[in-house]
Amino acid sequence: MNLRHCLTAPVALLLALAAGGLHAQARTAPGEGPFKHVPRPTTAAISAADAMTRVYVLADDSMMGREAGTRGGAMGTDYIARELQRLGLEPAGDNGTYFQAIPLVRRGVDPASALTVGGAALTLWTDFVPLPALGGAFTYHPEFRSAGAPAVYGGRLGDANVISPEAAAGKFVVFSAPLGQNGQPTYQFWTQGSLARYQQAAGVAIAVLDLTPAGVVGFFRQEQYAMADPAARPLPAPPGFIVTSAVAERVLGAPLAGLAVGAAGAASVGGSSRFADQPTEAPARNVVAVLRGGDPRLRGEYVAIGSHNDHDGVSPQAVDHDSLLAFNRVLRPQGADQLPDSVTPDKAARFRAELDRLRALRQPRRDSVFNGADDDASGVVGMLEIAEAFVRAPQRPRRSVLFVWHTAEEKGLLGSRYYGDHPTVPRDAIVAQLNIDMIGRGKAGDLEGGGDAYLQLVGSRRLSTELGNLVEEVNRTKGSGFTFDYSMDADNHPQNIYCRSDHYNYARWGIPVTFFTTGGHSDYHMLTDEPQYIDFPKLARVSQFIHDVAEAIANRDARLVVDKPKPNPDGPCQQ
DSSP states (O other): OOOOOOOOSOHHHHHHHHOOOOOSSOOOOTTOOOSSOOOOOOOSSOOHHHHHHHHHHHTSGGGGGGBTTSHHHHHHHHHHHHHHHHHTOEEOSGGGSSEEEEOEEEEEEOTTOEEEETTEEOOBTTTEEEEOOTTSSSOOOOOEEEEEEOEEEEEETTSSOOOOHHHHTTSEEEEEOOBOTTSSBOSGGGGOGGGGGGTTSSEEEEEESOSOGGGHHHHHHSOEEEEOOTTSOOOOOOOEEEEEHHHHHHHHSSOGGGOOTTOBOSSOEEEEEOEEEEEOSSOEEEEEEEEOOSOTTTTTSEEEEEEEOOBOOEEEEEEEHHHHHHHHHHHOTTGGGSOOOOOOHHHHHHHHHHHHHHHTTSOOOEEEEOOOIIIIIHHHHHHHHHHHHHHHSSSOOSSEEEEEEESOGGGTSHHHHHHHHSOSSOGGGEEEEEEEOOOSOOOTTTSTTOSTTEEEEESTTTSOHHHHHHHHHHHHHTTOOOEEEOGGGSTTOTTOGGGSSTTHHHHTTTOOEEEEEOOOOTTTTSTTOOGGGOOHHHHHHHHHHHHHHHHHHHTOSSOOOOOSOOOOTTSOOOO
């Protein structure tokens, strides 16, 4: 599931509390699988044994975290394609292959970028930082080029009283940084979608005290992954910058605190700033295959099943695996989806006890690979199990089944976005899309209410009431035995799950979707998301259920009715 990962655990605390002697023989803890597993031949039936074989291959350290655009990502997609060829599915990618390459690039600030205030040069990374398209996911970066635009104060972002787009046109607008929940200026301003209103401005700048807190410069100096799709519609946004308060005062001629909105600046702002693209280490590829339907009248329609093949690669910082495992279990039970709890004496003691339990079983192990066993090797493998079951079945479904393993989901749903814009089958012929992202956990220890029957559904009635009803009916008639949790599907849910996985790039075109997941846990987007923590019987049961839902859709006489409003395919997603 998409989330820009960051390893935010207090590493110093972990290392201090984790210090201790090594224990002789490494053993697994109760409830864990083996650290390694010897692959076995797979069978036609969807089974825990087959799922285990495949997850241990795909989420092995040798795959280097399967980051899109890297050698590890290419290795992961090669594995999927080999499995599809072995099963005999029809390639549906580019030029008769299983692969659809997406134009992923590494995008960073051109080091020649320069700004001037009244003709005097500023220093890149010290006085100013160029911003990617505000409100976007590093998808489009307007170039700033001006001999000297007049400056104006725009007010504080987030306030009701800010400059109008008309008054900002053609000017370089300086804003005060928005205030966070604590009433202090926040650096989370690049998510302020309201700046898209100022696309007619020559440029915008957000003034902060300095550029050192929260790794601001370090973050923006890193190259980000983006799409260089010439067919993509650029996001409306002005060229953007972060500047220091000292620079803002030079531009405006006075401290910001005493300025009225719309106050004219004291100096013009000029220069040239742009973002430059570099090729990725390896191609970023969707993997696409088709199982042709058995009904000549309906085989031109498709039931799409999807997951994402990428994860987060390799961390530049290795940490002690079990220290991180214990820390997150005690202080961050939803992994990267939450900030760590405060380290109280009670929680420090619980962390120490959990780590001591693990230390008694095995030696410390340094870890730097984001294996992504649940996110989303579980979904990739679930799809391979479903594909093999369909291929080996005595009778094919009436409609065709389209399998797409999307790349770059972790970069902002880029692979599914590209497939939605450039489908390899007629888009209007896709009758539904079933998305699988994280189906290998969901126990009571993973999240509240979890258990063998627990399954989250998102989006199943947002476009088609019939699809939501069909999913419920299959659960009843097939005796699948799942208890559905729809809480994450609530409108305006703070986690915004409907917009955070690949199904949305089908829904935005009016294709009914259902997102299947067993939910978050303490290893989410962590180095500890490894195969030994996967519940393989649960993974197999969920995969069988999704297979049965896909088969039911494929065998209907009529395609599902879309009875809800379709979104604007180019508009923002709002759950």
